[in-house]
Amino acid sequence: MNKNCFANKNNRCKILNSIQCAKTTCSFFKTEEEQEESLNKANVRIASLDKAIQKSIADTYYNGKMPWLKEEK
Numbered sequence: 001m002n003k004n005c006f007a008n009k010n011n012r013c014k015i016l017n018s019i020q021c022a023k024t025t026c027s028f029f030k031t032e033e034e035q036e037e038s039l040n041k042a043n044v045r046i047a048s049l050d051k052a053i054q055k056s057i058a059d060t061y062y063n064g065k066m067p068w069l070k071e072e073k
Contacts, residue, residue, distance in 0.1 A: 002026070002029055004031050004032075005026070005028075005029050005030065005031070006030050006031060006032045006034070006035040007028065007030075013026075013028075015028055016028065042068075043067070043068035044068075046068045047068045047069060054066060054068075
């Protein structure tokens with residue numbers, strides 16, 4: 001497993017069900033920085049949606065919380 005992958009935890013992939021990634025390239029590989037950027041983009045997109053849709057997303061995936069509305073640090 002690539003040591004620079006955001007999903008690497010104790011040499012195991014925390015995203016996939018397999019014990020380790022294949023020795024070749026992994027289509028899920030991202031650095032910590034790339035993962036953070038991806039999450040930020042997703043949060044911006046969700047925040048741009050209608051409030052009713054945001055509420056539905058929050059209820060379905062985030063136990064009613066809306067983490068995309070948190071202010072940037």
